[in-house]
Amino acid sequence: MxxxxxxxxxxxxxxxxxxxxxxxxxxxxxxxxxxxxxxxxxxxxxxxxxxxxxxxxxxxxxxxxxxxxxxxxxxxxxxxxxxxxxxxxxxxxxxxxxxxxxxxxxxxxxxxxxxxxxxxxxxxxxxxxxxxxxxxxxxxxxxxxxxxxxxxxxxxxxxxxxxxxxxxxxxxxxxxxxxxxxxxxxxxxxxxxxxxxxxxxxxxxxxxxxxxxxxxxxxxxxxxxxxxxxxxxxxKTAVWDALGLAAKDIRSWGLVALYFVSFGGFLALTVWFPVYWANMHHLDAKTAGMLGGLGFSLLAAVMRIAGGVIAERFGGERTAVVSFAGVLAGALLLAVAASFAQALAGELVIAISMGVANAAVFKMVPKYVPNAVGGAAGLVGGLGATGGFILPPALGVVIDSVGSAGYAYGFYAYVVLAVAAIAVAVAFMRSDAKA
Incomplete structure (x- = not known):
């Protein structure tokens, strides 16, 4: 045109x-x-x-x-x-x-x-x-x-x-x-x-x-x-002013924390699941790639679209609480899995939950930082995504410490992160109820 x-x-x-x-x-x-x-x-x-x-x-x-x-x-x-x-x-x-x-x-x-x-x-x-x-x-x-x-x-x-x-x-x-x-x-x-x-x-x-x-x-x-x-x-003509304004609002940092777990966690597990399936369950590279790509990354991406619809209907705060509870459940399954089937179930649960959580967090951004939406989106998207860099080396340290069992024990890190994210999401939900 x-x-x-x-x-x-x-x-x-x-x-x-x-x-x-x-x-x-x-x-x-x-x-x-x-x-x-x-x-x-x-x-x-x-x-x-x-x-x-x-x-x-x-x-x-x-x-x-x-x-x-x-x-x-x-x-x-x-x-x-x-x-x-x-x-x-x-x-x-x-x-x-x-x-x-x-x-x-x-x-x-x-x-x-x-x-x-x-x-x-x-x-x-x-x-x-x-x-x-x-x-x-x-x-x-x-x-x-x-x-x-x-x-x-x-x-x-x-x-x-x-x-x-x-x-x-x-x-x-x-x-x-x-x-x-x-x-x-x-x-x-x-x-x-x-x-x-x-x-x-x-x-x-x-x-x-x-x-x-x-x-x-x-x-x-x-x-x-x-x-x-x-x-x-x-x-906007003052982009960096919007970033500064968003950084001064404590709610922006709460959203960064939530996105660190949901999207940063998504990035980390996208690259980690092929490693996990190959080394923990001794699968060949093709099968490990299929499980990581189809069973986690693609599923989480599709669920992010569905999560937007769910968050629109039930609110970002409630959707975040429920979805991070799902992350907690999936991480626990992966940490204690005694069979391939249990581990696969954990992967599917955490994929669905992270996809929905990603949509829920960005549904909350314009609501809680309305005067600096662009700045808040930059902080949340940029700093939250650093979880994708921080978490894989942390999981690697667990393996170096305890051996091959660390591929399972490493998911306890996601248990801790999920609990923290639930607490933050509940705080947002309570502040919304008081408004």
């Missing part, structure tokens, strides 16, 4: 793009970038065998992409409000491509991986994980294309489809390794990322107000013209 408008001296100004294209490309960008969550998890067994990694080193390796992917969410999300989402997203892809290319070079040129290569592989994991931050770029990029009454549907579609990427890659990567080897598999991933970034670069258009800004028009004129074309939401 293209629209011709005129500036003050009558020169035609050509605007391009549409809400459907904005949603499609925003979701596509999120999908190809967010896949890096599963960069090392499905292949952990191969890296561990070749480099003889301890539990801590293995946990740090599979978690590496989550660190950069979490911390970069805040500055890159803020960058969108200055000039649109296209350049920030392409910058993240560029950093990811450097990391993936470096990893492929190491895997293709070395006859065998040794412990001495571990720091290099770790650094390339940090770089490749930059694409995980695409979430915070895509949210405002999509939002600015849609009116208020269509935000829920647009962002639900965006989040639901984009969140499928880690689960799908967890499923696919072990089969790719069996067919093409470790180096060939990551080379295929590099090609996919390059093609995906090219498609995004060619077809993505920023919302009208950003296109008009690049034409040098005054801000008010840009907004007036964009408003005539149907744009309702506009970027």
């Amino acid at each position: 293209a629209a011709n408008v005129a500036n003050a001296v009558g020169t035609p100004l050509r605007l391009s793009g549409s809400p459907s294209l904005g949603l499609g490309m925003g979701t596509w960008g999120f999908f190809i970038g967010f896949a890096a969550v599963a960069l090392y998890g499905p292949a952990a067994k191969f890296f561990q065998a070749q480099m003889h990694l301890s539990g801590l080193a293995l946990g740090l390796l599979v978690a590496a992409p989550q660190l950069t992917g979490s911390l970069l969410r805040i500055p890159f999300g803020a960058w969108v409000d200055r000039g649109g989402g296209r350049i920030p997203m392409l910058t993240l892809f560029g950093l990811s491509l450097v990391g993936m290319a470096g990893l492929v070079y190491v895997l293709m040129t070395m006859k065998a991986l040794t412990a001495s290569v571990y720091p290099v592989v770790l650094v390339f994991g940090f770089l490749s994980g930059c694409g995980v931050a695409s979430f915070s770029v895509g949210v405002p990029q999509v939002s600015y294309w849609f009116p208020q009454n269509r935000q829920g549907t647009a962002l639900g579609t965006y989040g639901g489809l984009g969140n499928l990427a880690p689960g799908l890659f967890t499923l696919i990567l072990p089969y790719a390794i069996a067919a093409w080897g470790l180096g060939g598999s990551y080379l295929a991933w590099l090609v996919f990322l390059a093609i995906g970034a090219t498609v995004y670069a060619v077809f993505t258009r920023d919302a009208y107000v950003f296109q008009l800004r690049k034409m040098g028009l005054p801000e008010e004129t840009c907004r007036d013209i964009a408003r005539e074309r149907g744009q309702e939401l506009f970027p």
Whole structure:
């Protein structure tokens, strides 16, 4: 779609793009970038065998992409409000491509991986994980294309489809390794990322107000013209002020704590379950990847969509309390499981519960921090997601301490986190009842 408008001296100004294209490309960008969550998890067994990694080193390796992917969410999300989402997203892809290319070079040129290569592989994991931050770029990029009454549907579609990427890659990567080897598999991933970034670069258009800004028009004129074309939401001029305002509100930190357990926990278990199934239950890499990808990551992603509907009907606070109780139940099952069936039941319960909890937490953000929604979303999304980096190494330490039984005992950490999250969610529910 293209629209011709005129500036003050009558020169035609050509605007391009549409809400459907904005949603499609925003979701596509999120999908190809967010896949890096599963960069090392499905292949952990191969890296561990070749480099003889301890539990801590293995946990740090599979978690590496989550660190950069979490911390970069805040500055890159803020960058969108200055000039649109296209350049920030392409910058993240560029950093990811450097990391993936470096990893492929190491895997293709070395006859065998040794412990001495571990720091290099770790650094390339940090770089490749930059694409995980695409979430915070895509949210405002999509939002600015849609009116208020269509935000829920647009962002639900965006989040639901984009969140499928880690689960799908967890499923696919072990089969790719069996067919093409470790180096060939990551080379295929590099090609996919390059093609995906090219498609995004060619077809993505920023919302009208950003296109008009690049034409040098005054801000008010840009907004007036964009408003005539149907744009309702506009970027705030003081993004960092909103972050500061949100940080001063103690409720923002309560929401960060909840999201640390739900989404940070989701990221951590996405990369940890393939390790758990392979080493605790001695399953082959393909089966472990299938159980981790389909039984946890994909299920949790789908349940996040359903969780939005549930939270709309019953309220974010009640939904959070019940869903974190489910996380507690699933973690207990996994910690004490005496059979494969019990462990699988625990995984399914924790997947469903975490997916619903993720939706419940973000339902609460605009309610409790209404004066700084963008800032609160940045803090909650960015800092909460750091759980994906912190938890896997912690689980690895348990294994180093008690041996293979630590793969089960590590889930007691999720029991403790779930209890804490329930307490915080109950506090929110009580404050809501008093309001």
